[in-house]
Amino acid sequence: MDTKAFKRSLHSSENYHRKGFGHQAEVATQLQSEYNSNLIQEIRDNNYRLQRGEVTIRLAESFGFCWGVERAVAMAYETRQHFPTERIWITNEIIHNPSVNQRLREMEVGFISVEQGKKDFSVVDTGDVVILPAFGASVQEMQLLTEKNCKIVDTTCPWVSKVWNTVEKHKKKDCTSIIHGKYKHEETVATSSFANKYLVVLNLQEAQYVANYILNGGDKDEFLEKFSRACSAGFDPEQDLERIGIANQTTMLKSETEQIGKLFERTMMKKYGPARLNEHFQSFNTICDATQERQDAMFELVEEKLDLMLVIGGFNSSNTTHLQEIAIERGIPSYHIDSAQRIGSGNRLEHKPLNEDLAVKENWLPSGSIVVGITSGASTPDKVVEEAIEKIFELKATPAVTMVAAESPLY
Numbered sequence: 510m511d512t513k514a515f516k517r518s519l520h521s522s523e524n525y526h527r528k529g530f531g532h533q534a535e536v537a538t539q540l541q542s543e544y545n546s547n548l549i550q551e552i553r554d555n556n557y558r559l560q561r562g563e564v565t566i567r568l569a570e571s572f573g574f575c576w577g578v579e580r581a582v583a584m585a586y587e588t589r590q591h592f593p594t595e596r597i598w599i600t601n602e603i604i605h606n607p608s609v610n611q612r613l614r615e616m617e618v619g620f621i622s623v624e625q626g627k628k629d630f631s632v633v634d635t636g637d638v639v640i641l642p643a644f645g646a647s648v649q650e651m652q653l654l655t656e657k658n659c660k661i662v663d664t665t666c667p668w669v670s671k672v673w674n675t676v677e678k679h680k681k682k683d684c685t686s687i688i689h690g691k692y693k694h695e696e697t698v699a700t701s702s703f704a705n706k707y708l709v710v711l712n713l714q715e716a717q718y719v720a721n722y723i724l725n726g727g728d729k730d731e732f733l734e735k736f737s738r739a740c741s742a743g744f745d746p747e748q749d750l751e752r753i754g755i756a757n758q759t760t761m762l763k764s765e766t767e768q769i770g771k772l773f774e775r776t777m778m779k780k781y782g783p784a785r786l787n788e789h790f791q792s793f794n795t796i797c798d799a800t801q802e803r804q805d806a807m808f809e810l811v812e813e814k815l816d817l818m819l820v821i822g823g824f825n826s827s828n829t830t831h832l833q834e835i836a837i838e839r840g841i842p843s844y845h846i847d848s849a850q851r852i853g854s855g856n857r858l859e860h861k862p863l864n865e866d867l868a869v870k871e872n873w874l875p876s877g878s879i880v881v882g883i884t885s886g887a888s889t890p891d892k893v894v895e896e897a898i899e900k901i902f903e904l905k906a907t908p909a910v911t912m913v914a915a916e917s918p919l920y
C-alpha cells in the first residue's frame with residue numbers, strides 16, 4: 510500500500526480534522542479546573558520542594574502532562590463541543606491515564622472495545638466522529654474509518670508523526686525499519702503499519718542479538734521464532750537486514766535508543782565499510798523532547814538522598830515505566846501507582862512492581878522524617894499528583910505546614 514499517498518488524500522479530505530475547532534479558550538478553562546493543581550504550582554514555584562511536618566516532597570523538575578498530551582486531550586474536549594449530538598468514538602485510550610479516560614466516558618465518548626486482541630469497529634456507523642489518540646492509529650484503521658465515511662479527529666502527536674515520516678524515508682531507500690519499542694504498544698503498532706519491512710527490538714540485548722546476526726549469521730529459525738510477533742510478514746533476516754534504518758517508540762528510554770542506534774551504525778560500518786555506510790544505514794533523531802526532559806529530570810532527582818520514590822502514571826504507560834526503571838536502577842525503593850486511590854489508609858499501598866502484577870506493600874512510608882521523591886508520566890494530570898501528595902501528608906498526620914526556602918539545604 511502506498512501509505513504516503515493515502516495520508517495525502519486523507520489530509521485533504523473534508524472529513525479529516527487535526528487542528529481543533531476554535532473552542533480553545535472555553536476548553537482551556539475547563540481543562541484548567543479539571544486537571545491543574547494549585548498545590549503543584551506552589552511546589553513548582555518553591556523550587557520543586559515542599560515540607561509539611563515530617564514529610565519533605567521533592568518533585569522532579571520536569572514531570573506530568575507533556576504538550577502532546579495536553580493538545581490531544583484539549584482536542585478531544587473540543588470535539589465534544591463541536592459535535593454535541595453526534596456519536597463520538599476513540600480508537601483507544603486518548604492517553605494512558607485512567608482519570609482522563611474516565612472523564613471522556615462521562616462525556617459520552619465511546620472506546621472501541623478489543624475482542625480477543627482485535628478491535629471491534631462494528632459499533633462505528635457511517636458518519637460517526639472518531640478520535641485518533643495521541644500515540645496515533647495504524648494506517649489500516651485510518652483506511653477503515655475513511656471507508657465508513659467517518660469524521661476523523663486526529664490528535665496524533667507531531668513527534669509521533671515525525672517517526673512515521675522517518676519510516677517513509679526508510680521505505681524510499683528500501684531499508685528495513687528497526688524500531689526500538691514494544692511490539693504490542695499502540696504507537697509501535699501504528700509506526701510499523703507505515704513500514705514495508707520492520708523489526709521491533711525491545712532493548713539493547715535484543716539489538717545486540719540482531720547486530721550479531723548481521724555480522725556473523727546465525728540460526729534463522731531461532732531468529733524468526735524470537736521475533737515472530739515483532740517483524741513484518743515474510744521477514745527474512747538473510748535478506749532484510751542488508752539495509753536498515755532506525756526508528757523508535759517516542760517514549761522509550763532515550764539513552765537506550767541512542768545506544769541501539771550507535772550499535773547498528775557500528776555494525777553496518779564494520780560489515781560494509783565507512784564509504785558504503787550511507788547505502789546501508791539511516792538514522793534520524795526522533796526522540797521526543799518531553800520524554801527526554803522527564804528522564805533527565807529523573808536522573809537528577811535520584812542523585813539526591815531520597816527515602817523512597819513515588820512514580821505516578823498509567824500502568825500501561827511506557828514513559829512512566831521507564832521513569833520507574835531509573836529509580837530502581839539506583840536502588841531507591843520505588844512505587845508505581847496510577848492514582849491516589851492506591852494509597853490506602855493504615856500505611857498500605859497497592860502498587861505495580863516493574864514487570865509484575867499489582868502487589869500490596871504494608872508500612873510503605875517509614876516512620877520519622879522522610880524525603881519522598883515524586884514524578885509522573887507524560888499522561889498524568891497535576892491533580893492526580895496533588896491527590897497522592899495530600900494522601901501522604903494525611904498518613905503522616907502532620908497538620909503544620911512549612912515551606913522549605915528554595916535555597917536552604919535539605920540534606
Ligand code: SF4
Nearest residue numbers: 575577666668759797
Ligand atoms: S511524550 Fe512526546 S511523543 Fe508522546 S505525546 Fe508527549 S510530546 Fe508527544
